[in-house]
Amino acid sequence: MSREHQVVADLGPVRVTVVTDHVGVVDYLRAFYSLEPSTAHEELSGWTIQARLAEPEPGMALTPWRVGYRVDLESQQAVVCSSDPSDLAITVRKVIREVLLDYCEAREYTMLHASAVADGARVVIVVGDKGSGKTTLALGAALGGSRFLSNDHLILYRTREGLVVTSLPTPIPVKIGTYFDYADRLGAPWGNEGVDIEEFRRMPCQQRYGHDVRLLYTYRGLGQRNPLHTVLAGRQVVVVLAGYAPEGQPVSAPTVVADPVGALWPHVRFDWVFDPGLNTHHLPRIERDRDAYARDAAERLAELAAVSRVVTWRHHGALTPLLAAIADQPEGPR
Structure with a gap:
């Protein structure tokens, strides 16, 4: 038995x-x-x-x-x-x-294409399209001691305490170039999707970045508790619309976004929420339609903008320059 x-x-x-x-x-x-x-x-x-x-x-x-x-x-x-x-x-x-x-x-959440990390009383949310470096930036910060709140499924919902961020505990895809950047600290992947790691090890470093193949990790495998539900009130919150700086050019200074809600709107995840192939339904639950979700998403973005500084920033794969730039700035939106 x-x-x-x-x-x-x-x-x-x-x-x-x-x-x-x-x-x-x-x-x-x-x-x-x-x-x-x-x-x-x-x-x-x-x-x-x-x-x-x-x-x-x-x-x-x-x-x-x-x-x-x-x-x-x-x-x-x-x-x-x-x-x-x-x-x-x-x-x-x-x-x-x-x-x-x-x-x-039940708390009228919205989801963003965004990673997020927390360091003491500071939360950094990295928003961007595929290939903008969300995972690379968050992973590097997490391996440096920050809490890894989200990789690419950032959830925002509201409570009496204010806006809360959390994430889905899904596998974390790490591109092969990023893997070799941190291989000495990452340990064995949870899954490798058939990738021959040794083949890429023999490649020149810069050549690896051109391959869209991934190794899979989990938050727990990286020593991170997940999901974490983090209240943003009382924290210094920076939302970064990120992208890579062109090769040979320096990291840019963070630039404040004039219309943060409009800038963040294209990154709201309608795809995951309304694709039954991704958002499976084994349990019966009442969900909003697209119009209601869109209205609530606009409210969550406005609430996020009200408690954060939203900036654009071009980077070379590490959050350190951004954290240094904002270290002496006061809390709250600008």
């Missing part, structure tokens, strides 16, 4: 109990969430997920990978079944993620 494993995934303000007959599920989840014995949280109520390494039961809904699931909204119980250990673990991770999203949805 298989041993039953029971743990609690800590999502900050919410927790999810996972009960499974397959220890591989627990090992997999530990790469993404802080897990504690469920006996330490006997007083807690909330979602419980039963994860079973077995064929789906008759009548279960099926994912495209034929993972079966059944949900009881009233009792907040979910059962997930698959004969494939990997598919079972991945689906459970996504169901846990949905509990976090449900919490944020």
Whole structure:
């Protein structure tokens, strides 16, 4: 008879109990969430997920990978079944993620293409398109001692304490050039998407940056607790619209943006929120339509602009020059 494993995934303000007959599920989840014995949280109520390494039961809904699931909204119980250990673990991770999203949805969240790090009472949010250096900047700061709040799924929601930022505990894709910049401190990747690291090791340094291949890490694998829910009130917050400086040119001075909401708007994530292939729906939850989400997104951006300094900045892959430039500046927006 298989041993039953029971743990609690800590999502900050919410927790999810996972009960499974397959220890591989627990090992997999530990790469993404802080897990504690469920006996330490006997007083807690909330979602419980039963994860079973077995064929789906008759009548279960099926994912495209034929993972079966059944949900009881009233009792907040979910059962997930698959004969494939990997598919079972991945689906459970996504169901846990949905509990976090449900919490944020109730607080009218919006999501940005942005990384974020925190250093003492300072939060730096790096916004930009693909290839703008969001991961490189945040990863370098995190390896230097900052808290890694978000890689590319920055969530903003409001509470009585004010605007809060957090993120989805998803894998962190690190491009091969950035990997070699920090290889001595990164350790082994969580996944490598079939990349032959030794092939790239033999390449000249500058040649590696031209390849859009990635290694995958997790926040926990980098020694970072995630998700963190960080209240922005009372902190020095800098929002950086980032991009690489042309080769041979110096890092630019940060320049204050005249219309911060307008500048940030193109980076609001409608793609992830409304793509069912990304934002999976195993748990029934009420969500806003695109118009309501857009209205709330505009409000969250205005709230962010009100508590931060929004600047443009061209860099060479490290946050240090920006942090030095703002170190002596007072808190609050400019």
